[in-house]
Amino acid sequence: MDLIVAVTVLLFILVISMTSFGLIQNALNEEEFYFEMQERALNASQVLVCTSGDPNTWELLSDLNVNSIGLAKERNVLDETKIDRLIDLNSSNYKDIKEILGLAKYNFYFKITTMNGQTVKEFGTFPGSQNKTIVIERYVLLNGEEREFTIGVFE
Amino acid sequence: MKGFVISIDSMIALIIAFAMLVSITGYFSNSKFDLLNEPKLAFVSQDVLTVLEKNNKLAEAVKENQNKEIGKCLNKTSNNLCFELNIFDYDDDSSALSTATKKGCKKGNSILSTKRSFFSEEKFYWAELKSWYKVET
Numbered sequence: 001m002d003l004i005v006a007v008t009v010l011l012f013i014l015v016i017s018m019t020s021f022g023l024i025q026n027a028l029n030e031e032e033f034y035f036e037m038q039e040r041a042l043n044a045s046q047v048l049v050c051t052s053g054d055p056n057t058w059e060l061l062s063d064l065n066v067n068s069i070g071l072a073k074e075r076n077v078l079d080e081t082k083i084d085r086l087i088d089l090n091s092s093n094y095k096d097i098k099e100i101l102g103l104a105k106y107n108f109y110f111k112i113t114t115m116n117g118q119t120v121k122e123f124g125t126f127p128g129s130q131n132k133t134i135v136i137e138r139y140v141l142l143n144g145e146e147r148e149f150t151i152g153v154f155e
Numbered sequence: 156m157k158g159f160v161i162s163i164d165s166m167i168a169l170i171i172a173f174a175m176l177v178s179i180t181g182y183f184s185n186s187k188f189d190l191l192n193e194p195k196l197a198f199v200s201q202d203v204l205t206v207l208e209k210n211n212k213l214a215e216a217v218k219e220n221q222n223k224e225i226g227k228c229l230n231k232t233s234n235n236l237c238f239e240l241n242i243f244d245y246d247d248d249s250s251a252l253s254t255a256t257k258k259g260c261k262k263g264n265s266i267l268s269t270k271r272s273f274f275s276e277e278k279f280y281w282a283e284l285k286s287w288y289k290v291e292t
Contacts, residue, residue: 009165013172020176038191046198076205115231136195137233139202146206146228 037106038134041153044101045136048110049149050075052082059085064093069100078142078149083112087123094124103153110151112142120147127154192288193267199236200269200286203229207240213282214275216242222255229257235289237263245272245279252280263287 051070053059058066059082069086073079089097098104109124120142127133133154140149207213212224222240229238237260241251265287272281 005165009168013168017172017176020180024179035191042191042195042198049202074209076202077209115228138199139206139232141206141209144210146210146231148233 034132034134037153037155038136040102040106041108041134041136041151044103044108044153045138045149045151047101048072048151049078049138049140052079058082064089064096064100066100069097072140076138076140078112078140078147080143083121083123083142087121090123106153106155108151108153110149112140113148113150115146115148117148127152131155193265196236196267196286196288197269199232200238200267200284203232203238203286204269204271204282204284207282208271208273213242213271213273213280216253216255217275217280220253222253225253225255226258229255232257237261237287237289239285241283241285243281243283245281248281260287260289263290 047068048071050072051068052072053070054067055061056070058064058069059079071078071082071086086097095104098106098108101108107125107127109122109126111122112120114120131154133152135150135152138149138151140147207225207228212228216222216225225240229240232238237257239256239260240254242253243251267286269284269286270281271284272279274280
């Protein structure tokens with residue numbers, strides 16, 4: 001009888017522990033995944049909004065053989081020519097652009113809107129309603145006007 | 156007596172097991188995801204200050220001695236963000252020359268301070284932007 005009670009209690013504890021550890025492990029993996037996604041989204045937003053790219057006249061090149069892509073003339077002041085060139089490359093070089101921005105594992109979009117939310121420019125693939133998306137908002141000047149720059153990264 | 160000891164023993168074992176589970180779950184529930192909230196706020200704060208400086212809103216605020224335009228800009232930022240901007244004379248930071256606070260913002264717990272110097276009418280000034288996430292009440 002003693003043995004049966006002891007083994008039953010032990011089994012009960014083991015089952016609960018294993019189930020809980022499984023759930024915790026899944027939650028941790030998911031958190032790690034979205035943390036990395038958020039970190040990469042933040043880095044990509046910084047590169048796009050604050051740098052000109054390397055070479056800094058990459059928009060004039062015929063191919064996309066570049067080290068980095070940036071959209072700024074100077075910090076937080078965007079260059080419309082660079083934005084339009086990137087939008088032109090959307091259909092043919094989306095995958096390469098993702099890789100250059102460090103977002104190869106994910107999909108992404110960015111849009112530039114007025115401060116009232118009207119879209120001025122947009123690039124990339126937009127998520128479906130089921131996709132959990134990391135959204136980073138930044139503030140920029142485009143042609144002398146204040147604009148909101150939003151980048152969304154999803155699986 | 157023996158049965159009583161076994162019952163106590165198993166109760167203690169169960170309590171210890173549950174305590175361990177609760178503490179492990181509690182430890183992991185402090186989400187790593189929130190760790191990036193501060194860098195995100197820092198980037199946005201630098202953006203706001205840079206934009207205000209580069210479109211001359213800071214210089215105009217000093218020149219015209221008003222904060223209306225800055226207030227308008229701050230009010231247009233994302234709903235979950237709060238800002239308070241103070242402009243100081245570079246050589247005298249005892250009192251702000253101009254102050255603007257975003258509408259509907261009460262001071263939060265964790266406030267980030269970002270500073271930027273600028274030039275207006277041959278004088279140096281600096282702006283301090285205090286930023287925090289909106290606390291829903």
